[in-house]
Amino acid sequence: MECKIKIEKGKHLELLTLMNRIRLFEQIAEELFLHGEVPGFLHSSIGQEASAVGVCAAIGIDDYMATTHRGHGHVVAKGGDVNRMMAELYGKVTGYCRGKGGSMHISCRELGILGANGIVAGGIPITTGAALSAKMRGTDQVAVSFFGDGASDEGAFHESLNIASIYKLPVLFVCENNHYAESNPQAKHQNIKDVAVRAKAYNIDSVIADGTDIMDVYQKTLTAVEQLRKGNGPILMENKCYRWSGHYVGDPAVYRPKDEPLEWKTNRDPIKLYAGFLMENKIADSKELEAITEQETKRIWDAVEFARNSDDPDLTVAMEDVYA
Amino acid sequence: MPRSMTYRDALREALREELIRDERIFLLGEDIEDPFGGTYKVTQGLTEEFGHDRVRNTPISEIAITGVALGAAMTGMRPVAELMYVDFAGCAMDQIMNQIAKMRYMSGGQVEAPLVIRTQQGTGRSSAAQHAQSLEAMFAHIPGLKVAMPVTPYDAKGMLKAAIRDPDPVIFLEHKLLYNTTGEVPEEDYVVPLGVADVKRVGTDVTIVATSRMVLHALDAAEILAKDGISVEVVDPRSIVPLDQETIFDSLRKTHRLMVVHEAVERNGWGAELCALVMDHCFDELDAPVKRIASKNTPVPFAPVLENFVVPSVEEIVAGVKDLLV
Numbered sequence: 001m002e003c004k005i006k007i008e009k010g011k012h013l014e015l016l017t018l019m020n021r022i023r024l025f026e027q028i029a030e031e032l033f034l035h036g037e038v039p040g041f042l043h044s045s046i047g048q049e050a051s052a053v054g055v056c057a058a059i060g061i062d063d064y065m066a067t068t069h070r071g072h073g074h075v076v077a078k079g080g081d082v083n084r085m086m087a088e089l090y091g092k093v094t095g096y097c098r099g100k101g102g103s104m105h106i107s108c109r110e111l112g113i114l115g116a117n118g119i120v121a122g123g124i125p126i127t128t129g130a131a132l133s134a135k136m137r138g139t140d141q142v143a144v145s146f147f148g149d150g151a152s153d154e155g156a157f158h159e160s161l162n163i164a165s166i167y168k169l170p171v172l173f174v175c176e177n178n179h180y181a182e183s184n185p186q187a188k189h190q191n192i193k194d195v196a197v198r199a200k201a202y203n204i205d206s207v208i209a210d211g212t213d214i215m216d217v218y219q220k221t222l223t224a225v226e227q228l229r230k231g232n233g234p235i236l237m238e239n240k241c242y243r244w245s246g247h248y249v250g251d252p253a254v255y256r257p258k259d260e261p262l263e264w265k266t267n268r269d270p271i272k273l274y275a276g277f278l279m280e281n282k283i284a285d286s287k288e289l290e291a292i293t294e295q296e297t298k299r300i301w302d303a304v305e306f307a308r309n310s311d312d313p314d315l316t317v318a319m320e321d322v323y324a
Numbered sequence: 325m326p327r328s329m330t331y332r333d334a335l336r337e338a339l340r341e342e343l344i345r346d347e348r349i350f351l352l353g354e355d356i357e358d359p360f361g362g363t364y365k366v367t368q369g370l371t372e373e374f375g376h377d378r379v380r381n382t383p384i385s386e387i388a389i390t391g392v393a394l395g396a397a398m399t400g401m402r403p404v405a406e407l408m409y410v411d412f413a414g415c416a417m418d419q420i421m422n423q424i425a426k427m428r429y430m431s432g433g434q435v436e437a438p439l440v441i442r443t444q445q446g447t448g449r450s451s452a453a454q455h456a457q458s459l460e461a462m463f464a465h466i467p468g469l470k471v472a473m474p475v476t477p478y479d480a481k482g483m484l485k486a487a488i489r490d491p492d493p494v495i496f497l498e499h500k501l502l503y504n505t506t507g508e509v510p511e512e513d514y515v516v517p518l519g520v521a522d523v524k525r526v527g528t529d530v531t532i533v534a535t536s537r538m539v540l541h542a543l544d545a546a547e548i549l550a551k552d553g554i555s556v557e558v559v560d561p562r563s564i565v566p567l568d569q570e571t572i573f574d575s576l577r578k579t580h581r582l583m584v585v586h587e588a589v590e591r592n593g594w595g596a597e598l599c600a601l602v603m604d605h606c607f608d609e610l611d612a613p614v615k616r617i618a619s620k621n622t623p624v625p626f627a628p629v630l631e632n633f634v635v636p637s638v639e640e641i642v643a644g645v646k647d648l649l650v
């Protein structure tokens with residue numbers, strides 16, 4: 001791990017805090033789901049925290065972001081309130097979507113979160129549209145679209161890159177390549193190793209980052225966003241990472257080689273890597289790091305209490321917000 | 325000898341027997357290969373038996389899944405494509421609506437498109453707005469598509485075989501809450517033809533026409549109503565295109581009261597079509613206006629309390645039948 005730019009200690013600790021918050025949110029939500037307390041289905045982003053936090057740290061609250069079914073981490077990284085997130089997972093009225101969206105549809109207008117999405121690649125054109133809007137309104141906002149390696153096989157991905165290219169839109173397409181599309185390993189669903197090569201077909205720039213190395217992701221995103229704000233057109237970023245759990249909580253992931261998850265967990269744990277970096281460089285000591293984990297554990301359990309104590313939505317809520 | 329088996333196993337048995345029967349048949353879809361065996365595990369074990377050539381994983385590319393199935397069907401193969409959720413048909417709608425449905429017609433009868441699109445729909449698992457719709461009316465509205473909606477394991481197996489053997493495209497709508505339900509399935513080869521309704525319960529006072537999982541709700545309601553001395557006949561059309569109108573009308577001629585129940589939203593739902601058909605053909609038989617029980621006109625909400633609220637319940641059906649009789 002390498003940091004070539006000046007980052008204040010406070011910022012470092014903030015990044016690590018967010019990564020811990022994501023990990024703990026996912027771990028605890030998973031546990032509650034398996035106990036039958038959380039309905040629907042859940043997709044955990046454990047193992048991909050560096051991508052979420054590294055990218056979102058490089059954009060502002062005014063910038064737009066859209067994500068996928070595996071979106072909890074991105075929402076937390078963009079500043080999401082874990083109380084309202086957890087309440088949404090519980091289907092409670094205090095949740096971001098008043099219990100009508102659930103895990104796969106969390107959105108937050110004030111934070112520029114255009115929404116998680118149940119449709120693979122569904123968010124990519126929407127983000128592109130937000131970038132078009134920013135450009136037409138003459139703001140310097142950028143839009144970030146998170147999606148997976150699997151999503152890059154959808155027409156929506158290709159059409160979005162093409163239109164963003166010809167319109168020169170300030171959109172950062174962030175492919176979190178965790179090497180699986182549900183049960184299908186990357187080598188079986190696309191004949192390429194780097195999704196980033198697909199940028200060439202649309203004559204746009206691309207950048208590949210180690211999605212387990214937050215410093216790599218963060219610095220590369222800063223550079224990319226600077227380009228976007230200059231009006232130089234869209235960029236495809238690929239963060240190589242790994243999802244530690246199955247595709248959804250409860251999926252035993254029998255389609256993966258047995259040692260593969262262990263290998264990533266042992267050698268490429270984004271949180272362990274970053275904590276190690278902070279200690280080696282004497283930016284923080286183990287006490288400080290432990291305090292962060294403790295604080296975030298408490299924060300998530302408080303969120304669980306918040307969700308548990310919140311009300312179910314009134315039945316009339318079901319009938320509201322239908323356009324027609 | 326009939327055996328008891330799940331809806332899931334019955335579907336798998338149909339696929340397996342058809343794969344053995346006809347070499348032109350192959351399966352394609354997302355995550356259908358072993359060891360995963362499909363999100364709802366319908367295709368589990370089939371790759372091991374038939375190989376990756378005939379049980380093919382696809383990328384997440386619904387346009388290609390449906391379009392490739394069509395191209396293969398037009399040129400001598402008999403594909404069975406799987407869309408993991410009916411909601412993803414949204415991504416594939418050009419191929420389904422503009423290509424698959426119209427190919428024989430547009431070509432003046434030159435080409436056939438013997439393909440099946442298997443998918444599953446429905447609520448009940450808090451899957452929310454993009455994973456729980458019931459879209460049969462959308463398909464049924466497009467001339468050229470057959471639409472099957474089996475509820476029992478027996479029907480599921482027999483109708484899937486009929487769909488695969490059919491020379492035309494069939495949209496085969498399973499229901500996500502039915503996969504673990506069980507029922508009797510014969511050991512020997514059989515087919516349940518599309519367009520043949522099934523009277524799932526005989527009665528004399530009211531006819532309920534219900535589809536897919538709502539057949540089970542209607543049967544539960546009929547059981548409750550029987551205790552009050554009300555005799556309900558439950559008719560399952562099994563496929564809404566083609567539709568066995570006569571079985572429905574025959575029932576109506578006996579009961580003179582009709583209710584239609586479906587899980588899709590009420591507005592422009594299939595129930596409206598049935599009402600219109602009854603007006604056209606059997607108006608004089610009606611002793612009361614036809615009653616529709618269907619989901620409320622909203623996207624499917626996530627919270628279990630809300631999901632339950634928008635979807636028809638057994639109690640609603642019971643109350644509706646009583647209304648029909650006053």
Ligand SMILES: Cc1ncc(C[n+]2csc(CCOP(=O)(O)OP(=O)(O)O)c2C)c(N)n1
Nearest residue numbers: 070118119120148149150151180181182412
């Ligand atoms: C249009 C569409 N097709 C299929 C699915 C089912 N599905 C949900 S997530 C997923 C895999 C997505 O893979 P990837 O894009 O790599 O994201 P990851 O799950 O790895 O984060 C699939 C097939 C869906 N939700 N939407």
Ligand SMILES: [Mg+2]
Nearest residue numbers: 148149180181
């Ligand atoms: Mg992936």
